[in-house]
Amino acid sequence: MGKKSTTSVNKSKEKRQARKLEQHRIADGMSFVTAANKLKDLAPLCKELLVYSNLEIVIDMSIHRVTELDKEVLYWAIDLTERNMKKLYETCVWGWNKERKVEEMSDDAAWYLIARDNNKKLQAFSHFRFDMDFGEPVLYCYEVQIEEGERRRGLGQHLMRVLERLAQATHMRCVRLTALTHNPSAAAFFKACGYSIDETSPSKEDSAHYEILSKATDNTEECVA
Ligand SMILES: CC(C)(COP(=O)(O)OP(=O)(O)OC[C@H]1O[C@@H](n2cnc3c(N)ncnc32)[C@H](O)[C@@H]1OP(=O)(O)O)[C@@H](O)C(=O)NCCC(=O)NCCS
Numbered sequence: 375m376g377k378k379s380t381t382s383v384n385k386s387k388e389k390r391q392a393r394k395l396e397q398h399r400i401a402d403g404m405s406f407v408t409a410a411n412k413l414k415d416l417a418p419l420c421k422e423l424l425v426y427s428n429l430e431i432v433i434d435m436s437i438h439r440v441t442e443l444d445k446e447v448l449y450w451a452i453d454l455t456e457r458n459m460k461k462l463y464e465t466c467v468w469g470w471n472k473e474r475k476v477e478e479m480s481d482d483a484a485w486y487l488i489a490r491d492n493n494k495k496l497q498a499f500s501h502f503r504f505d506m507d508f509g510e511p512v513l514y515c516y517e518v519q520i521e522e523g524e525r526r527r528g529l530g531q532h533l534m535r536v537l538e539r540l541a542q543a544t545h546m547r548c549v550r551l552t553a554l555t556h557n558p559s560a561a562a563f564f565k566a567c568g569y570s571i572d573e574t575s576p577s578k579e580d581s582a583h584y585e586i587l588s589k590a591t592d593n594t595e596e597c598v599a
Contacts (some may be wrong), residue, residue: 399509403506406544406545407504407505407511407546410546411504415437417437419544420437420539420543426489426528426532428527428528431491431529432491432492433489433490433491433497433498433529433532435487437540438486438488439482439485440486447486447496448479448480448486451486451517452479454496454521455475455479455517456475458522465556466554468583478516479501484502484516485502485503486499487499487500489529489533496521498530498533500518502514502540503516504546507574508574510548512546512547512548512588513544513546513549514549514550514551515534515549516551518530530567531563531567534549538591546591547590548572549589549591550572552586552587553584553585555584555585564587569588570587571587572586572588
């Protein structure tokens with residue numbers, strides 16, 4: 375058996391080190407996700423953002439695990455999602471499957487940001503999760519849904535700001551989400567909020583009906599997989 379050259383020994387050493395670093399990075403990410411999901415109350419992380427007001431609206435927000443969310447509020451969120459999204463789902467290969475949506479929205483990993491006006495009327499929500507995605511700790515925004523009459527008043531953008539603060543405070547790398555490509559108002563909205571195509575998004579050649587968008591937290595330069 376021949377002796378390995380110094381170059382090849384160095385190369386395998388580098389590879390081993392890179393693998394170790396990657397393992398550490400993933401282990402750190404997983405511990406951040408576990409820690410975020412163990413938090414009893416997320417409100418202290420974004421307290422000053424939980425009231426939103428302008429000349430048109432005054433909104434109070436609260437954050438709940440789905441397991442602690444009032445069932446009536448969850449049913450309203452499911453109903454609002456159906457009212458806002460059913461047609462869009464029906465016009466792509468996903469189709470609208472209410473049972474699957476209810477299951478997703480009721481999953482124990484789900485967190486809810488709930489927005490009510492000063493008459494306590496439910497006006498908007500976001501379903502989000504702290505999760506590992508492509509080896510990174512991310513705050514994944516599953517839904518952001520606003521009642522029709524409350525749109526274009528800055529509320530959607532404010533909800534995203536709350537999610538971004540939570541992602542930052544819990545050491546997530548970014549806020550990531552899936553957007554349907556045939557939902558132009560959502561595309562304009564996320565662009566206005568500073569979201570761009572994520573590295574994990576399907577390529578243009580795949581002509582997928584969805585894309586993955588993200589906005590990095592200050593914990594990282596960019597959100598890369
Ligand atoms: C998309 C959605 C969340 C936006 O919420 P919103 O509260 O109306 O958005 P904001 O008022 O914060 O808008 C911020 C900026 O986004 C852009 N924007 C928002 N809605 C837009 C629309 N329909 N068309 C073009 N640009 C839009 C604008 O630049 C806007 O700023 P401006 O009003 O000063 O021009 C809301 O329209 C909605 O719930 N839609 C149905 C559900 C949905 O598509 N959700 C997203 C996918 S999960």
